[in-house]
Amino acid sequence: MRDLGLKTTRNVADQTAYYAVRMPKYRKRVLSDAAADRLRGLLREMAHANGVEILALEVQPDHVHRVFSPPPAIAPSLTIQWFKERSARSLF
Template identity: 40%
Template sequence: MTRQVRTSPGAAYDLGYHVVWCPKYRRPVLDGPVKARLEELIHAKADEHGWQIVALEVMPDHVHLVVKPHPKNSPSYVANQFKGFTSHHLRAEFAHLRSQLPTLWSRSYFVATVGAVSAETVQRYIETQYERAPKVGGRA
């Protein structure tokens, strides 16, 4: 993923989340017209919030999404926005989802941060702050 720094009043950021979630009981119900509609709904929710979708893959029994939200949006908020919105619409539009599952999505999800800089690079940067700091005020 290439670095794309976005700005808002008081912030500059390059933040991404990899979010994965599954249907209840990991049932393979995300195919055909359900898959197509789910992809549309995910894009609509991202557009509503001004989030950028970097990658989206809908498998029959789970969803992988890499999204770049605003830093004020927590990972749990992002995941729950997608899950709640899509569940509401898909269950209203596809009766078989209501009859097969008590709820569309399982309560859990996976989320990890993604970005252009590795954790090791950040750690090395922090650990070498004093080595790189300019000498100010005659202090060594």
């Protein structure tokens, strides 16, 4: 079978991508260049540690766009929760 980029477990073959946008409270511009670079690194580290593939990542001063593909066994909402909690604790 050709490799179609499917992620598989014992009984599931999956190919999904999710889009999420995260904004700080009141959309304040808290992500300066240094903070944005640090956030990119943190998100990529967290994704790698949890088996999540980041397909696209764009950090703006007042919001963050992510396109990601979690493993089939992990809910997208849980992945977003991990990104939100751990990045906020590490940055601030």
